[in-house]
Amino acid sequence: MPLPETEVPGRLQAELMSRGLRMTRQRRIILSVVETAKQHLDASQILRKAHKLDPQIDRVTVYRTLNLLKRHGLVDELDLMHLQGEKHYYERRPQRDHIHMACLRCGKITEFESDLFDRLKGQIQRDCRFHIVVSRLEVGGYCGQCRSLPS
Amino acid sequence: MPLPETEVPGRLQAELMSRGLRMTRQRRIILSVVETAKQHLDASQILRKAHKLDPQIDRVTVYRTLNLLKRHGLVDELDLMHLQGEKHYYERRPQRDHIHMACLRCGKITEFESDLFDRLKGQIQRDCRFHIVVSRLEVGGYCGQCRSLPS
DNA sequence: TTACATGTTGCAAGTGAGTTGCAACTATCA
DNA sequence: TGATAGTTGCAACTCACTTGCAACATGTAA
Numbered sequence: 001m002p003l004p005e006t007e008v009p010g011r012l013q014a015e016l017m018s019r020g021l022r023m024t025r026q027r028r029i030i031l032s033v034v035e036t037a038k039q040h041l042d043a044s045q046i047l048r049k050a051h052k053l054d055p056q057i058d059r060v061t062v063y064r065t066l067n068l069l070k071r072h073g074l075v076d077e078l079d080l081m082h083l084q085g086e087k088h089y090y091e092r093r094p095q096r097d098h099i100h101m102a103c104l105r106c107g108k109i110t111e112f113e114s115d116l117f118d119r120l121k122g123q124i125q126r127d128c129r130f131h132i133v134v135s136r137l138e139v140g141g142y143c144g145q146c147r148s149l150p151s
Numbered sequence: 152m153p154l155p156e157t158e159v160p161g162r163l164q165a166e167l168m169s170r171g172l173r174m175t176r177q178r179r180i181i182l183s184v185v186e187t188a189k190q191h192l193d194a195s196q197i198l199r200k201a202h203k204l205d206p207q208i209d210r211v212t213v214y215r216t217l218n219l220l221k222r223h224g225l226v227d228e229l230d231l232m233h234l235q236g237e238k239h240y241y242e243r244r245p246q247r248d249h250i251h252m253a254c255l256r257c258g259k260i261t262e263f264e265s266d267l268f269d270r271l272k273g274q275i276q277r278d279c280r281f282h283i284v285v286s287r288l289e290v291g292g293y294c295g296q297c298r299s300l301p302s
Numbered sequence: 303t304t305a306c307a308t309g310t311t312g313c314a315a316g317t318g319a320g321t322t323g324c325a326a327c328t329a330t331c332a
Numbered sequence: 333t334g335a336t337a338g339t340t341g342c343a344a345c346t347c348a349c350t351t352g353c354a355a356c357a358t359g360t361a362a
Contacts, residue, residue, distance in 0.1 A: 020359095021309095022359070026310085060312065060313080063348090081285070086237065086320080087348065117271055120250075124265075128294075129294070130290070136289050139275060141282045141284040144279070207341080215339085237348080238320095239319085
């Protein structure tokens, strides 16, 4: 894994810098971890990956950086139906919102985009005169594989 | 407020008894608190209301009873966008699922039912071959009043 | 290039929601 | 009425996350 300092700054980093926020070594590392994540990571997983690039980084810095990203609407915080306790998971805010499905049996998380979801949010904004800043649709149940298994 | 012992057993109590679960004095009280709640209550608010009927009830019993109701699908657990920290809120599971909208400014929680929501869940079940057990759509933003206020 | 002001970090300690182990208790049923 | 299996209350614990604060580093302006 190349050092984040020598990498082309990711989108998160560019976004934060364009807002005039200070770019520290620790932030660059944490941002690169979030940016390159292949699954949903919780704070302690982000810390573990950050430690590989700089063992000095403290978990407090991870929490503070995640809060910063949240406040700026650059990441979304997920509960994933609290399948694994009360921790939160983070993902870069996508172009288009999606639904998270969590299998209660195997724990697999699946994402799903849907026009109906977009239309539903439009309906909420119109009918309830409610300006949506963030939305979260999480569904718990049984995925295709687990549905057909004996209990 | 009449003593729950002398009340007609509520629907939650009837439901639990029909499943062969023991009906203790503490459970009757906690069920009646959840059943008669006019807003979404968290565990400590439920404990406070239960204490008015029986000051001996322990918070552990409240948590255990809420877990019991959750496992039996009789109440839903809500985050309400973590507006007030990480606590959870509880409501009796309704006939028809609804959406929770949380105003980031005034904290008001609004509920909304929608055919589009029902259709979206149908689409998920069909297109993703995912059997939905529980679903939660929470939205954070600005309600009608707060939208038109100066910031 | 340096000096500075202000924002950021790491550490230690704290908070708050929720859980667990266990002995005493009690609802249910024969 | 007594047996028994589930339930309760207490104390201690866990876990995710936050706060106070002194030392430090970044961006800026000279």
